[in-house]
Structures are given as C-alpha cells and as structure tokens.
Amino acid sequence: MGASSPAPTQATSAPARGTRRLRSTEEGIGALGTFWRILRANPLSLVGFLLVAFLIVVGVIGAVAPRVVAPYAPTQSTGVFNQGPSWAHPFGTDGNSFDIYSNVVLAIPLDLGIGLVIAGSALLLGGGLGLIAGYWDRPRSVGGAVATVILRVTDVFLSFPSLILALAIGVSLGRGVWQAILAVSVTWWPYYVRLVRGEVLAIKHLPYITAARAAGVKDGRIVLRHVLRNVLDPVLVYFTLDIGTVLVTFSTIGFVAHPIPYPGPSPEWGSMMSYYSAALVTVHPWTILAPGAAIFVTVLAFSLLGDGLRDVLDPRSRRALVRSVAPTPPPESTQAPDAAPLESGGSTPG
Amino acid sequence: MGRSPGDLAIFVGKRLLQLLPVLFGIIVLTFFFTHVSVIDPCAVWYPHAKGGTLANCHATFHRPLLDQFAQYFGNLLHGDWGASQTGVAVFPAIAASVPATVELVLAALFLMVVIGIPLGVVAAQAAGRWKDHLVRIFYLSGWATPTYLGAVLAAIFLAPALGLPSGGAFSTKPPPFPEYTHMSVVDALLAGNLPWVADAISHLILPAAVLAFINMGIVTRMTRSSMLEVLPLDYVKTARMKGLSEFWVLYKHALRNALITTTTVLGVTAGGLLAGTVVIEKIFIWPGVGAYAFESITAPNFDGTIAVVAVFAIGVVVANLIADILYGVLDPRVEWR
Numbered sequence: 001m002g003a004s005s006p007a008p009t010q011a012t013s014a015p016a017r018g019t020r021r022l023r024s025t026e027e028g029i030g031a032l033g034t035f036w037r038i039l040r041a042n043p044l045s046l047v048g049f050l051l052v053a054f055l056i057v058v059g060v061i062g063a064v065a066p067r068v069v070a071p072y073a074p075t076q077s078t079g080v081f082n083q084g085p086s087w088a089h090p091f092g093t094d095g096n097s098f099d100i101y102s103n104v105v106l107a108i109p110l111d112l113g114i115g116l117v118i119a120g121s122a123l124l125l126g127g128g129l130g131l132i133a134g135y136w137d138r139p140r141s142v143g144g145a146v147a148t149v150i151l152r153v154t155d156v157f158l159s160f161p162s163l164i165l166a167l168a169i170g171v172s173l174g175r176g177v178w179q180a181i182l183a184v185s186v187t188w189w190p191y192y193v194r195l196v197r198g199e200v201l202a203i204k205h206l207p208y209i210t211a212a213r214a215a216g217v218k219d220g221r222i223v224l225r226h227v228l229r230n231v232l233d234p235v236l237v238y239f240t241l242d243i244g245t246v247l248v249t250f251s252t253i254g255f256v257a258h259p260i261p262y263p264g265p266s267p268e269w270g271s272m273m274s275y276y277s278a279a280l281v282t283v284h285p286w287t288i289l290a291p292g293a294a295i296f297v298t299v300l301a302f303s304l305l306g307d308g309l310r311d312v313l314d315p316r317s318r319r320a321l322v323r324s325v326a327p328t329p330p331p332e333s334t335q336a337p338d339a340a341p342l343e344s345g346g347s348t349p350g
Numbered sequence: 351m352g353r354s355p356g357d358l359a360i361f362v363g364k365r366l367l368q369l370l371p372v373l374f375g376i377i378v379l380t381f382f383f384t385h386v387s388v389i390d391p392c393a394v395w396y397p398h399a400k401g402g403t404l405a406n407c408h409a410t411f412h413r414p415l416l417d418q419f420a421q422y423f424g425n426l427l428h429g430d431w432g433a434s435q436t437g438v439a440v441f442p443a444i445a446a447s448v449p450a451t452v453e454l455v456l457a458a459l460f461l462m463v464v465i466g467i468p469l470g471v472v473a474a475q476a477a478g479r480w481k482d483h484l485v486r487i488f489y490l491s492g493w494a495t496p497t498y499l500g501a502v503l504a505a506i507f508l509a510p511a512l513g514l515p516s517g518g519a520f521s522t523k524p525p526p527f528p529e530y531t532h533m534s535v536v537d538a539l540l541a542g543n544l545p546w547v548a549d550a551i552s553h554l555i556l557p558a559a560v561l562a563f564i565n566m567g568i569v570t571r572m573t574r575s576s577m578l579e580v581l582p583l584d585y586v587k588t589a590r591m592k593g594l595s596e597f598w599v600l601y602k603h604a605l606r607n608a609l610i611t612t613t614t615v616l617g618v619t620a621g622g623l624l625a626g627t628v629v630i631e632k633i634f635i636w637p638g639v640g641a642y643a644f645e646s647i648t649a650p651n652f653d654g655t656i657a658v659v660a661v662f663a664i665g666v667v668v669a670n671l672i673a674d675i676l677y678g679v680l681d682p683r684v685e686w687r
Contacts (some may be wrong), residue, residue: 042478042483043483044483044486044487152371153375155368155372156371156372156375156376156379159369159372159376159663159666159667161621161622161624161625161662161666162621162625163625163628164624164625164628164643164647164658164659164662165376165379165380165383165659167628167643167647168380168383168384168647168655168659169383171647171648171650172383172384172650244493244494248493248494248495248496248497251496251497251498251499252496252497252498252625252628252629255498255629256628256629256644256647256648257647257648270496270498273496273498273499274498281502281503281506281507282506288499288502292496292498292499292503295494295496295499296491296494296495296496296499297494298494299493299494300490300491300493300494303490303493303494304486304490307486307490
C-alpha cells in the first residue's frame, strides 16, 4: 500500500480532446498506433480483443462450414444419452443424445449476429436521432421543435427498465428470431440518442465547427464530415460494450419468452439454458453451464475490449454519464454542456 | 433557484409532474403492444372453452382498439387497475408485492455500496497494476453473468454449500406473526422476534447478493474513475503531507469527493436492479413485483403487464429523483432548478 502512482490510463487521457484528435491525424499515427496504445494501457483489453477475434473467426466458419468446427449437427443423435464431458463430447450430451459442444459452437454466428443487429440498429436509429436533436436544437425553430419531440419520446423510453417492455413485447410477438430482435430493438435505441446528443452539444461550439460554418459549409455537410467523425469514438466504445449487454438481456428474454425453438436447426445460448431447466443443474450441470459459460465469455470479451477502448479513447466517459442523468439539462442553445452546473462536481480545477 | 427547502420542494414537484406524461406514454405503449400483437388472446386463455366464456371474452377483445383503450384508461383514472384473465384484481396483488421488491433492491444496493465502493478505491489506488486488473475482472464477471445463470447457480450450488435457504422469504409461509409491511426483515423486527429476523435475513441474502453482483460493475467503475480524478488534487497531497495514514487519506478525504458522482450512478442502477428482479424473484420464489411481472407477462395477463411496466417506470424515476436529491445534499454547489 504505497502512495498511488499516476495511472497509465490517466496519462493517455491528459490532453484535451480536440487537440489530441488533430495531433493524431497530423502525425499519422493511424489505427496501429491507437491499437498499441490500447494494449499498453491495459493488457486485459488484449485478452478481450483476442477473444472477440477468435469468436468472430469461429462464428464465420460455423456459419459457412459448420462441419469444420462442430462434429455434429444441432439435432443429430449421437447415440449417447446424458453423458458428462468426455473427449468425444467435450461438453457432454443431453437427454436427446444431442452433442452440447456442437450446439454451443453452432450458436456463435446467431448470437453474435443478434448482438450486432440489435446494437447496430440502435446505434443507427438512436445515433441519427441524437445527431439531429443535438445539432439542430435552436429554440423556436422547426429543428428545435423536432429536437424537443425526440428528447421527450426518448425520456419515456429511458425512464423504465427496457427489459420489462422487451419481455412484454417479446412474449406477445411470439416465437422467432426476428420477433425477438424486434422486441429488444424497440427498447434499445434511446441511450444512443442521449449519448450522441451529448457529444454533439459538446463539440458543436468548438472553433473548427464555427469556422466551417463561417466558411459557408452547409449544415448537412458539417454534420456528416465534421460532427459525425468527432463524436464517433465514444459511441464506438459504448457500442462495443453494448453488444455484450444485448447478449445478457437476450438470454433473459430466452428464459421468459422462449423466442427461438430449442432443440432446433439454429441453436441460441439463452434458449439452450432455459430449455435445460434449473432442475437439471444438479444432475447434468454441463447442459446449462456450457451455454451459460459461452454467454459469459462472449460478454466478458466484448466488455474487456470496450473497457480498454474507453480508457484510451474516451477520457470524458464519466462526465458524459453524469451529464446524461443530470437533474438540470444544460442550457440547450448557447452553451456547451461543460457549463452545466453539475459538471463542476467532476472537473474542479486542481 | 437556490438551495432553500422551498427550491427543493419545487424541484421535486416539477420532477413528479414530468412523470405524468412519461407514465401516460408507457401505458399507451404497453397497451398497444400487448393488445395488437396477441391476435386472439381468448384462444390462448381458454383453449378448451366453448359458448359463454368464449363469447364473453370475444365481446371484450373484438372491439376497436381505441374503444378498449378508452375503457381501460377510464377505469384506471377511477383507480381500477383491471384484473387478470382469471379474475384476480391487479392492484391488490401489486400493492402486496411492491414492498418485498423494495426490500430486495435496497439489500442489493447496500451490498453494492459496502463492497463495490471499497473495491473501486482499491482499484484506483493500484491503477494499472494487478489489483486493479483483479477488480476489473471481478466486476466485469458480474456484468457478463446472465441473470438466469447466476440465480440458478446460486440457488442450487451456493445455497446448500453455505447452508442458506434457496427460496421464499421465510421458512414457513405465512410466518407466525402478522405481515404489516410485507418486507420480511421489517415485519420480523416489528414482531420483536429475533430468530425470525435471522431467518428473514438468511432468505434475503442470497437473492440480494446475486442482484448486487450482477449490477456492481457500474458502481466500482465509477468510484475508480472519480478517485483517479481526485487523487492528484492538491488537497489530497496536503492530507498526505500532514502525515495522515493512507487509509485516512483515501477513505476520509479523497473518497468523500469521489462519492458525489458515484451517488448519481446509484440512481442509474435502479433500472438494472429492477429488471434483474424479474428472473431472480422467479427463481428464488421471492414474493415481489418481479415474480408478478414474470407471471403476468407469460400468462399473458394484459392488465397486469401494463401495471407492472408502469410500476417499474415509477420505481426508476423515483430512484433517480432520490439520487439527484442526495447529489445535491452532498455537493453544496448544486442548485435546485
């Protein structure tokens, strides 16, 4: 327990955001340099990165040539019933004599796809609305009215646990992958509105945006070329973390609503877990542990990667979060959010 | 605008007023999602019914949707929350189960605070070194655990190993004393029956621990990053120079300021905590709103589902409001407005 030394993560977050961006493009550090900084800041993110890469590779192979990674088809009888893990069946077999390992591996493409589709559609929809609500927010204009409507609707969605609504919708839409994806997507986009809007508000009064406007660049072009590019980092960090969150949530939906038939041609981890109901845990624990561990490892991988990315790319993530829950939203037209009263809590000058 | 009690009252009133349109939006959303997407609820509820029951059911559900909504909402304004398809009234069922959930969530919050915050301090102090990584793995593990898996493993493996019960709120149901508040520990305390207090706590601890473990990440992470911001400041250095012990410097001086942001985040976790109760209460047979939500969503019990979603929304809004008030109490620079 010595005196605390300055953290490496802190050192990287020291320079102000705008200047850091400029510098990194000018010096041409590029993707590899960023990548190295991330790994140096936190070896755990390297683990996360390798795991994610591994899952994607196995997932792609599993989707294209299932036989390469999985010895059995999802619903192929092996002739061995309720057997524990062995060399032939690494995760054992179930009461139908189906191979658990094959089912777990063959679920990777579907589960990764679900995570990507839900988080991706939320990013596009919520992010787009956030850009609009953040950039065109002058009071008493058409844009301002649109922004107000967007924010009010977002508030409705943000003010309750999305899982509950997703469950309600998921059960009533009935079985099917797309129904379940729709049910979660309906509730998933609002946080992206808040996140992107906050970021846009933070940068839209920086000199380079003002300069672009003064030079007569059209609003649409400013948003696409200048604003979008500079709010992308924190959004991508959140997106990476979000893929994991989607999978955990989806597993709960699988438990309550059974959206994807299991056993079936396209297995999914959440549905697998709930199929091998809790009573089996004591007798054949591997049936539940295998898909459960698959979800755990996948979410952990994306979280480690996102967590590492965040430390490097988004030094203001904490303040952004505080801003998103501030009792008084920042004055919308004239000031950057840094002027909001609550911000003083985090950024007291030393 | 200021910090007088009057300003606080106006602030709270405003926030509660803002809750009304939100509630209306949620009720509309849930009503239409439940009613539109289940094509023929009568066939689901009464698969073998003929004649009277079915005709009654059709008379209710084969009317224009707006008619149905107008009737539902009219009843709601009169305090009638509707009933399940088997005729069990919604309001008494929810009213009896809310306290149990509040108790569970508060117990989980308590564990998150007493475990999560010190972990964040330890991680900040050792930032970038192995203790920091260990803490990170711990809270990310909670984050990555599917609620269902965590609850099942705890109920089936952890409970017998620790000698704890794995279901219900008391060893006998109902307990041998009146349940005034429907919060198990509080009721046992009111009865002045210490063995039953212990019994209630032993039933509460496992579901609360699972709920806390799954939601702890954000608290630890936030404490860590606010500590990292506070530790290099001059007043912390001054405290060290005065020769105060490291423990005193960290927990008395630095943490006090770092806690301000963590408090706000505790409000944010309300959503995750409430969502977690759906699965955890179902598996631990906890008599709360989460279990009720599970039953009404899977039934499907339309009136129950709408009410439960609304109750959860109220819970989240109120939790955030409390967190904001605490924030203002802790940080004298915040003005109510």
